[in-house]
Amino acid sequence: MPNSKSAYSFSNKKEKFDTHIIVVWVDNETGVLARVVGLFSGRGYNIESLAVAQVDEKLKISRITIVTTGTPQVVNQIKLQLRKLVPVHKVADFKREDKAVIFKEMALFKIVGPNNKLEGALKACKKYNPVILDKTKKSNVIQITALRREIDKMSKDLKKFGLVSVSRTGAVAMTRGADIFK
Amino acid sequence: MSKLYSGAEIVFKCMEDQNVDHIFGYPGGAVLPIYDELQNFKSIKHVLVRHEQGAGHAAEGYARSSGKPGVILVTSGPGATNVVTALTDAYMDSIPLVCISGQVPTHLIGTDAFQECDTTGITRPCTKHNWLVKDINDLAETIHKAFEVATTGRPGPVLVDIPKDIQFQKTNYKKPKKENKLNGKSHNHFNKNSIDQLIDLMSKSSKPIFYTGGGVINSGPKASELLRELVYATGFPITSTLQGLGSFPGDDNQFLGMLGMHGTYEANNAMHDCDLMINIGARFDDRITGKIDEFSPKSKKVHIDIDPSSINKNVKVDLAIVGDVKTVLSSTLKSLKQKKSKFLKSNKQKTSKWWEKIQKWRSVRSLDYIGSEETIKPQYAIERLYELTKDKDSYITTEVGQHQMWAAQHYKFNKPNRWMTSGGLGTMGYGLPAAVGVQVAHPKKLVIDIAGEASVLMTIQEMSTAVQYNLPIKIFILNNQYMGMVRQWQELLHDKNYSESYTAALPDFVKLAEAYNCVGIRAKTPEELDDKIIEMLNTDRPVIFDCMVDKVENCFPMIPSGKPHNQMILGPKDQENKKITGKGKSLV
Numbered sequence: 001m002p003n004s005k006s007a008y009s010f011s012n013k014k015e016k017f018d019t020h021i022i023v024v025w026v027d028n029e030t031g032v033l034a035r036v037v038g039l040f041s042g043r044g045y046n047i048e049s050l051a052v053a054q055v056d057e058k059l060k061i062s063r064i065t066i067v068t069t070g071t072p073q074v075v076n077q078i079k080l081q082l083r084k085l086v087p088v089h090k091v092a093d094f095k096r097e098d099k100a101v102i103f104k105e106m107a108l109f110k111i112v113g114p115n116n117k118l119e120g121a122l123k124a125c126k127k128y129n130p131v132i133l134d135k136t137k138k139s140n141v142i143q144i145t146a147l148r149r150e151i152d153k154m155s156k157d158l159k160k161f162g163l164v165s166v167s168r169t170g171a172v173a174m175t176r177g178a179d180i181f182k
Numbered sequence: 183m184s185k186l187y188s189g190a191e192i193v194f195k196c197m198e199d200q201n202v203d204h205i206f207g208y209p210g211g212a213v214l215p216i217y218d219e220l221q222n223f224k225s226i227k228h229v230l231v232r233h234e235q236g237a238g239h240a241a242e243g244y245a246r247s248s249g250k251p252g253v254i255l256v257t258s259g260p261g262a263t264n265v266v267t268a269l270t271d272a273y274m275d276s277i278p279l280v281c282i283s284g285q286v287p288t289h290l291i292g293t294d295a296f297q298e299c300d301t302t303g304i305t306r307p308c309t310k311h312n313w314l315v316k317d318i319n320d321l322a323e324t325i326h327k328a329f330e331v332a333t334t335g336r337p338g339p340v341l342v343d344i345p346k347d348i349q350f351q352k353t354n355y356k357k358p359k360k361e362n363k364l365n366g367k368s369h370n371h372f373n374k375n376s377i378d379q380l381i382d383l384m385s386k387s388s389k390p391i392f393y394t395g396g397g398v399i400n401s402g403p404k405a406s407e408l409l410r411e412l413v414y415a416t417g418f419p420i421t422s423t424l425q426g427l428g429s430f431p432g433d434d435n436q437f438l439g440m441l442g443m444h445g446t447y448e449a450n451n452a453m454h455d456c457d458l459m460i461n462i463g464a465r466f467d468d469r470i471t472g473k474i475d476e477f478s479p480k481s482k483k484v485h486i487d488i489d490p491s492s493i494n495k496n497v498k499v500d501l502a503i504v505g506d507v508k509t510v511l512s513s514t515l516k517s518l519k520q521k522k523s524k525f526l527k528s529n530k531q532k533t534s535k536w537w538e539k540i541q542k543w544r545s546v547r548s549l550d551y552i553g554s555e556e557t558i559k560p561q562y563a564i565e566r567l568y569e570l571t572k573d574k575d576s577y578i579t580t581e582v583g584q585h586q587m588w589a590a591q592h593y594k595f596n597k598p599n600r601w602m603t604s605g606g607l608g609t610m611g612y613g614l615p616a617a618v619g620v621q622v623a624h625p626k627k628l629v630i631d632i633a634g635e636a637s638v639l640m641t642i643q644e645m646s647t648a649v650q651y652n653l654p655i656k657i658f659i660l661n662n663q664y665m666g667m668v669r670q671w672q673e674l675l676h677d678k679n680y681s682e683s684y685t686a687a688l689p690d691f692v693k694l695a696e697a698y699n700c701v702g703i704r705a706k707t708p709e710e711l712d713d714k715i716i717e718m719l720n721t722d723r724p725v726i727f728d729c730m731v732d733k734v735e736n737c738f739p740m741i742p743s744g745k746p747h748n749q750m751i752l753g754p755k756d757q758e759n760k761k762i763t764g765k766g767k768s769l770v
Contacts, residue, residue, distance in 0.1 A: 030314065030316075031302060031303075031306070031314075034303070034306065035306060038306055038307055042307050073494060073495075073498075076494060077491060077494075077495060080490050080491035080493075081491050083490070083491075084310075084489070084491055085311075086310070086311040086331060
């Protein structure tokens, strides 16, 4: 009912969405991921990809990397809302275009086919540090690390070489140079 | 070796150290060990409610009227799910609550055991934080931290879920740690520079307004004192949100009344036309702003809030001051006195035109209504209630709907913590249990729940609680037999299709009062209203007052849907000439 009179307001603004990578340092305790992810779904924020693992065994700190899209106002809210969560220590925010930050995703491709196809697949992956993790006469498992859109492209391109299965991670991020995010 | 305490004992030891004197709860299988210990802790009194939602709202009423956190004790499963509405309500209105819930024993968690539910999962989005305690050695620390999280920063509800086996296990008791910073999160992030900027904006403004909210109340009574000092020192007009009522005297000339959807004409127009808006502890809620694109288009906006995520959430502001209202106001006053000791004098001329404009809006008398000699107008009922109770330092709670807005418009509050109403969540059924909690905190004071007949039926069972503990709360029902606000929206916006908004089989509230062993009073005509109200006030027992009011009265003024502040509906225009003024109404 776009014209219902009792709706208090309608949004007709069309704003530009930016892609941001949000990095969150949290206490590695029960339910902490649910709190972070629940905040995103509850407030209608997007999650494009997610990567999480404990990075400090002694202090029990986990690092969560979330790729999200939103207007500048929404991205700002995401940061501020995350900082309110009790187990959250700090929150960093990088624009995808940011040259001072490295972003990487990893993918595993299983290729099944004759030798010439297996070789073709490996060749196609050449630019993305391919590593053969498993090899049989009929199959290869190839690992690559690359950007999201590059992996998207490879997932398509490798079809013709007998790609049967893809497994990929969310993005992880790190600043370039000697500085670390405080 | 020091003494070992059971988990159940530790729950109460923690409460003792947190100065808890009342808890609101309902026993059940998974909290029996805790209830078993209750008798051994004489300083903690338990109030047995009739439904866990009632415990939650009672704890809210207790917290809002006393400034202390409200404490709830419920069992697992349905006990916990029943309290969810109250936790969400407290989350929306920033009320400190600590809810202790029982859980099935740890080895049964995840087996769909009897009365098991994922309590921490269910309450995660409606609490500031929650904990499932799986190790007895974490229990004391967790409960102390729960109190700290609930009461610091922007207050809110927390929940501690304790499995039954943990309640039996024994360990040492740990006292609360003093300097336990929450991951180093402090609450004041402003510097002198931003206070200077604020004073600069204030001295340049010719059309200023203070827009204040519940944050002032939450910051403590001192914040209200400082607010008054600042408002008088500047001579600026002030308006308040629903939650902020009482932080500034409602009968003061500088007060423009409540703003927002059912706010006064002068408050909303002043918000729209001002050149400087100073938001203190309010959050630019949609019921306040109206159409956001056209919200106060010409003003510089300052936002003082303890919660950084409130800044620029709905409305972009020019100057943000993140901090506790009390601290910010005290710095502002200090700087103002140092720098511009004659602020009021120099400013009077500058804002005189603005005040003239405000007086013009005021002269519209947007809260006036058409009186009647035959039927009780709901606004008239609130006015009489106010006149007959204003010298008594009374505490008012409400349900949600038209009666709530009329109460906000026509009852004038002069002190903070006297007005308890569900704003953010808009929970029908809030007022009666909240009144129970308020009366528990203030046994000698007059506590009135201004109610609607539909709302009050949602938690009417708590009358039984009031009777059990001799809590002489007064339930003042504006009975129009409709869900009035629903009916009003249907009339104005859904072509008078009154779909399911009429309650055809209401109980006889006087008989209902008698059934609960309290007192029922009914008023049917304006003529008898005063006598009946006085009869209610003279009754030292719980009272249900059935005030039969005009069935089709609408709540005005009103900002209609999708409209900005300066396009209000004032009331039924065709009857405008019959409007009578405030003093005249007492003759009806």
